[in-house]
Every structure is written in structure tokens, then in C-alpha cells.
Amino acid sequence: MINIPSGKGTKLRMFVFLSVLISIFFYSTTKAQVIPIETDSSAMVLFVTKNKEVRLRYFGQKLNDVKEYEQFTGQLHQASDPSGVADAVYSSAGSRNFFEPAISVIHADGNTSLALRYVSSDVKRISADIEETQLLLKDPVYDFNVKLVFRAYRKDNVVEQWSEITQNENGAVRLNKFASANLYWYGSSFWLKQYHGDWAREMQPEVTKLSHGIKTLDTKLGTRADLFQPPVFIISADHKPMEDQGEVMLGSIEWSGNYRVDLEVDNRNNLRIIAGMNNASSSYELQPGKTFRTPRFLYTLSQQGTGQASRNLQSWARKYRILDGEGGRLTLLNNWESTYFDFNEEKLKNLLGDTKKLGVDLFLLDDGWFANKYPRNDDHAGLGDWQPNRKKLPNGIQAVVKDADKKGVKFGIWIEPEMVNPKSELYEKHPDWVIKQPDRPEYYFRNQLVLDLSNPKVQDFVFGIVDSLFIKNPSLAYIKWDCNSVIYNAYSAHLNHQSELYIAYVRGLYKVLERIRAKYPQVPMMLCSGGGGRVDYAALKYFTEFWPSDNTDPLERVFMQWEYSYFYPAISMAAHVTNWGRQPIKYKVDVAMMGKLGFDIPVSKLKPEELSFCQQAVQQYNKVKDVIWHGDQYRLISPWNHDFASLMYVDRKKDKAVIFSYLVSNRYDAGSELPVKFKGLNPDQRYKIEEVNLYNGAKSSINDKKDNTYSGSFLMKAGFNPVVNSRRASVVLVATAVN
Ligand code: DGJ
8 A cells, every 4th residue: 555645744755755656657667678598697688669679689698787788789770670670679471571480370361460568577586596477469360379488507607599470360370380489689690500410410510600691590300309310509609619719609499399490691681580399290289279389599608719618508408407417426337239139147146247347336237138929139129018938037137237237337228119010019019009000111221110108108118218217126226218210101090180290109108218217307318319419408407328329439529529518518518438439448538538438348458468458447436437427617618620639627616627639530640739728727727737538557748747736827827738649649647726
């Protein structure tokens, strides 16, 4: 209740009161007109125009005062925008817009126009660090609205954005396009770093200047959707992306299916970024009263190059997204490459012994342990029949798990629950559970087909595979979840609207993963996809780590893990020592140590000096893994344009750092001629530098120095030479703060 005072001085008080009311009114009006979405260092600022259109008029470094964003608009002297809506916060098709739309619909009455006007906005504080802005837009003619949600993580400078589309018309509305985000970036030139790939060639980078018109990044593979093009990209303004300078954006779609990103440089040279699910063959019928929620688009903006941007993203991912991102991980021995499908209980028991001998935490049993009518002895049969193979494992999985318990190692298991071989009992019993066109020949990818996860019965089946493994083996400690096939012949016997299958598939997958995590919240799970090609930040909500590639040649992994590291932290990147590549075991182990270390080699065939090296390396890894998993990563020397690569991890207190260097060239005398400038240390702190991961009895001139302490300032300004050359092809250094 407002209490208006009376008596002496009433007029004055009344005047003050009215002034306050008026200023509150104007403040709130102004507030409604300028909507800043800020993190600690970046801002996207929306302006509501007089006719209630919402424009994105500022995208860049955060300014000191909100009022200054309005001043910015006065500084723009670009050509006029004849559409009037190029910078719309969510551009719709069918009215004035002639650029790529974020949303395109056919209304219940068949009309194809859509105009979205401001209704309201609201800011919610979710935690001390997270602020969520919701913006409601509505069509003045149709009962159709879009809520845009912007979630800002202030410290890590990360924003997640998505949209919620609702309609209350007199019938279904067809959504032909439904982006998550529509950004507008003022500038004169932009560069794109995108990625392409294939099996064993994941994360190949390509940098190009964006020309006028539209560049689309997308995928239509359905499952393992990112095989040819992962949903991550970098955009820099004014010049190619640089590690420590310049304005860059790292972006990604949080969606484990078909996605699409349109990068449109418009007539004024500004960049429009429209990102979301792929609408190709995926129009969606939205019923009255229903809401269609898009996946999240994720980005971070940095004015200090890709280095700072990726540290922001890695820190955000550990804190807010990757399952148990701030926890621990298990080192392991996998049997895939040492046995393939050829093993039995006895062999596995020996491998459990090798796991113990090596000193890693867990033994991971890979493909080939299941199916009886059509035994899984190669990749042509058995997928879908998840009963232990009686010939290989007469006493079931339980006998192996029991032996693991006895030997004091943990046990994990491989599954590929979304898939089926036509040669399986599952296919014979439930052909209608399989994605395939009823009247067309079947196509296979690795001799298999994809189960229809849009069907709740299939969801129950897939959940049941995991659930029954845990029920029968309560001490099961790890799951490797594989996914080898793409979707051919997209057709669901369950769905009424076939164009919704790609979306319904991914939603069905998430439902299963939600159920698994509700019942088994902590068990580590690796996201694998016939190598890499499936990782994204929606999936990593359920997985603790991912498999970057079947290509474990350490030389290739130096490049691949380097590129993945722009987007994903080391704790999430499974890296195994295998027989791929001709490098010595030290090089292989040193490379795997920059991620989450594992082994997939026949330990019994290692030479004694190799085995003892591996054993020591595992112990060494245990000493520094916290820094690698939870510290800040700095890329120092790029393998793409040098003879060697260097990168380092520094713990949050700047007390400890691990520095990895790898020779990547065979040329004469290739190596580290000059010192490498470290990053991220405390300049005023002295650090002892020690070389680790040496073969038994091997000497290091670095360790032999009388005084091997240096100031952080020296290490960062003058640098330190790891002495990388053909005799020392990989070098691991540990810097420890000393008094
Ligand atoms: C593909 C994976 O990438 C491999 O690591 C292995 O698990 C095989 N599948 C098993 O079939």
C-alpha cells in the first residue's frame, strides 16, 4: 500500500512522490526497451523498437554502463537495411524478411506469414553465476508465440540460447524451420574455422574467410550425426582466429542429431548466425496448446583469442555440463584391439591380471561377449541379443566380474544398444522396431540397422539392456556406449508423421539416458561412435567422457586432440595407448596422458622395459591427473605450423603445471630450437622444472641441472626449452611451485 502523507509539506512530499513514480515509470520503460544479456565480459544487447520489433543491436565486449549500448547504435553508419529486420532477434519468414529465417511456418489456415512482436521480458537469477532472460514474442495476427530463452553463465562467459514455440490456432501449425538462436554480429569481415571428418579422420580443421551469402554447416546422418561434420565452429572478426588475441566466438549446438548452422554475411557485411536442429526432411506438426522446445545453442565470446575462449568453454563444461565434470575418472585396460571378438573366460581372466599388473583402475570388456543363436563372432551377427555368449562365457559375465573383484580391479562393459544386426533374434522378433522403409531394400552401415527410438517400447528395451546389466552385476563400474550406424531409409513403423523421425529419435535417446541417469547417476559412461563423431554438449550431460576417434596413432592424436581441445576439456577425452602408429611406447603414453589415459594393447607382449615404463607412467599420471583433468589448458606451440607441438595444463592455484611436447616432423634436425613460452603461471612464483616419464635408467639433462628452478615470469617471458628432437620425440615436464 502506498501511503500518501498529509499536513505541512504535503505538496513537497507529493511532488517528490510523483517524481519518483515518474522516474520509476521511465526507468522501467527504458529497461523494457534495452535488454542486455551480459556475462562478466561479453554482451548481446536487444532493443525493442517503437513498433515492438526486437533487434539485436550490440554483440561484443561488455560495456561499463548499460546506457552505453544505446550510444553504440548511434555509431553505426552502415548502409540501410531494406528488409528492416536483418538484425531481428528471431527472424521469421513470410513477411518483410528476405534473409535466412530462424523460423518458418504454415499456419492452421494455410497462411505462410509470421511476424513476431515484443510482449514481455523477464530476468531470473538462477544462481549467483547464472542469469536467465526470457523474451516473449507474439504474432499480432495469429495466436502464435515464441519464447526466447538466454541463459548467461557470467564467470565463464558462456551463453546458452534456445526457443520455445507455442501456438493456439484452430488446428495444427506446420513448423518448417525452428532455429534455437539467431545472432547478429556487426563487423566488416569474418573468418570461419570449421571441421570435417570421417572414420579415423575426425576433427580436420579448415579456415576460410566468410564470403557474402550463406555458408551452411550441417549434418543429415541421423545417429552418429557428426561423423562428417561436428557441431562445433569458431568465428573470428577481422582476421583468422588467433590463440591469444582478437575477438572470437566458439559455438556449438547441443543436439545429438541432425543440426544446421547458417552463417550469412549480409549486404551490410554483418554476420547473421542461425543455428538449431536441421529442418531437412524434418518439418514438424505442432498441435494447438503444445510447445516445441528447440535444443540449446551454446557460445562463448572472447576478446583474447581462442585460448581464453576455450578455457571458458572447458571450465563451463566441467562445472555445468559434463557428467561428474569436476570429479575423477578411471584409467583402464580395454581388450578391443588385443582380442577383437576372439576371447573366452580364461583369456579375460588373464587380462584382468594384466590390468592389475599395469596399475590401471578398470578392465573394459569390448564387443563380442553376447548372442547365442547368431553368436557375435564378427560384426555381421548378434547385435541386439544381449545375453552372454555361452561358448565364450559359460559362467556368464558374473564369473568375470567376480574375478575382477577378487583381483582388486573394476570391471566395465561395451554395449551398442541402439543398433541391430539383421542376423539376430531381436530382428526376427521385432522387425517393426527397426528403422527401414517397408517397401525398399535395406541398406546397412557396418552390417547393421538402427532401432526406432521414437517408439516407447524400444526405449524400454534399450533401458532394459543397461538396467539388467547392473541388476545382474551390481559392481559393474563402467559402460562404453557405442553407435556405429547412421540412419538410412528413415521410416518409423511407430510414428504417424514420418518427417518427425529424426527429432523423435534423439528425444527418445535422451529419454532413455534420463532414465539410466535417474537410476544410476554416477557410473562413468564413455560416448563412442564407431570412433568419434557423436560428441556434443547435450550428450555429455549423460556421459563422463567420449571416444575422439578409432585412430589412436599418437601422431594423429596430437592433431586431433589439439582440435577437440578448443571445445572439450581433457577430462572428457578418452585417449588410449594402442598398436596404431610406429612410435615408441613412451610417445604413445605421453600423448594419451594429455587426455583421460587408457590402454588397449596386449600387455603380455610388452618387453620388460616397456611394461615397467607403462607402470611408472600410470603412477606418474596418478600424480598429475588432477592438473590435467581440472586445470586450465594453454596451447603453446601449434603442431600445424611447427616441427613440434607444446601444450600445458595449470592447476587453479598455479602451483603445479604439466607441459607436454611432441615432435611431429621427421625432417632433418627438426625440434625445439628455441625456448617455449609457458602461459598461465604466477609470474612471482618460482617453479622447479622436472622431466618425468623417462625410461628406467634414462637420464635427462633437464633434471641434471644444478639449479632447475625458474620464476614464472622467466618461464612465460623468456621461456623454457623442453629439448624436443628425434632422440627425444616426446617430453613431459612438471613445474612445481617452490619457496
Ligand atoms: C567401434 C569402436 O570405436 C571401437 O572402439 C570398438 O568398440 C568397436 N566399435 C567394437 O565393435
